[in-house]
Amino acid sequence: MFATAYRVRFDDGTQAVAKIVGADTSRLFRYEHGLLATEAMTYRMLGGSGVPVPRVLHTDFSRRAVDADLVVAEHLPGRPWLDLQLDEAQNAAVRRRLGAVMARLHRVEAPGFGYPSEHAGLSGTTWREAFTAMTEAVLADAARWDVALPSERVRAAVAAHGTALNAVTRPVVVHTDLWAGNVFLDDDTHEIVGIIDTERTLWGDPLHELVGADQLGHGAPDADLLAGDADAGGILASELASPAGETRLQLSRLYFSLILASEPVIRGYAGDWVSGYEQTARDNVERALAWLEDARA
Numbered sequence: 001m002f003a004t005a006y007r008v009r010f011d012d013g014t015q016a017v018a019k020i021v022g023a024d025t026s027r028l029f030r031y032e033h034g035l036l037a038t039e040a041m042t043y044r045m046l047g048g049s050g051v052p053v054p055r056v057l058h059t060d061f062s063r064r065a066v067d068a069d070l071v072v073a074e075h076l077p078g079r080p081w082l083d084l085q086l087d088e089a090q091n092a093a094v095r096r097r098l099g100a101v102m103a104r105l106h107r108v109e110a111p112g113f114g115y116p117s118e119h120a121g122l123s124g125t126t127w128r129e130a131f132t133a134m135t136e137a138v139l140a141d142a143a144r145w146d147v148a149l150p151s152e153r154v155r156a157a158v159a160a161h162g163t164a165l166n167a168v169t170r171p172v173v174v175h176t177d178l179w180a181g182n183v184f185l186d187d188d189t190h191e192i193v194g195i196i197d198t199e200r201t202l203w204g205d206p207l208h209e210l211v212g213a214d215q216l217g218h219g220a221p222d223a224d225l226l227a228g229d230a231d232a233g234g235i236l237a238s239e240l241a242s243p244a245g246e247t248r249l250q251l252s253r254l255y256f257s258l259i260l261a262s263e264p265v266i267r268g269y270a271g272d273w274v275s276g277y278e279q280t281a282r283d284n285v286e287r288a289l290a291w292l293e294d295a296r297a
Contacts, residue, residue, distance in 0.1 A: 034117030099228025110203030
């Protein structure tokens, strides 16, 4: 619903994927400006990290050839996890493997906090500064499209929990979108052979990853993910158990839910699924706010 991707077959039999995002930014959130450049940058940052991302073959952000940004990357093996009919035991094993991928991902230190793209202008010297700017940008986008959100309650919650945000002192690379459509598996072994769609990557709190992987969820983070991360030397479980951990998780849930509650109007979504999607997101906004307000009281 965001970009257009083409499979390209060359005369020598090799394949690539060309991903295009049009120049029209009228239906984008502010955080989405310059995203395709972020995708290419992230693939390059993750090279050698053990995260199985494609190699970037070509980029063009000049818009001279076509009125769009373009990234060409190598074609990955496997199929999306979403397309495979796995049983619960198999899915649990994949979740553990995804946790291990997260551990490798979060060992890649970032040079700052927030969204990398200068076009978004949503970065900061601290996670608190960046997160506050990110939240304000989503509220401004919603207001521009007349999407009703509890803006003042959101601002109050973020301001009240600044100490929890300040607990994040080391920015790491956070994919933010590790759902089953962006994880490629080997057909036979179900090993993870590819991770794609890094365009929404940000630099910040590793706990943000848990919400990005389950954006409409509201319960405890998946135990298999946490176990796989811990087994691979990751920090998610220990960060979650820290004094500020649950507050950080709820703040990230609030942020994601604000985006999802605004998205149907800003994107112009249509279909029977839209009302349920939007209501779930709004319910999650209320759940996160209630938790944060109760913790503040």
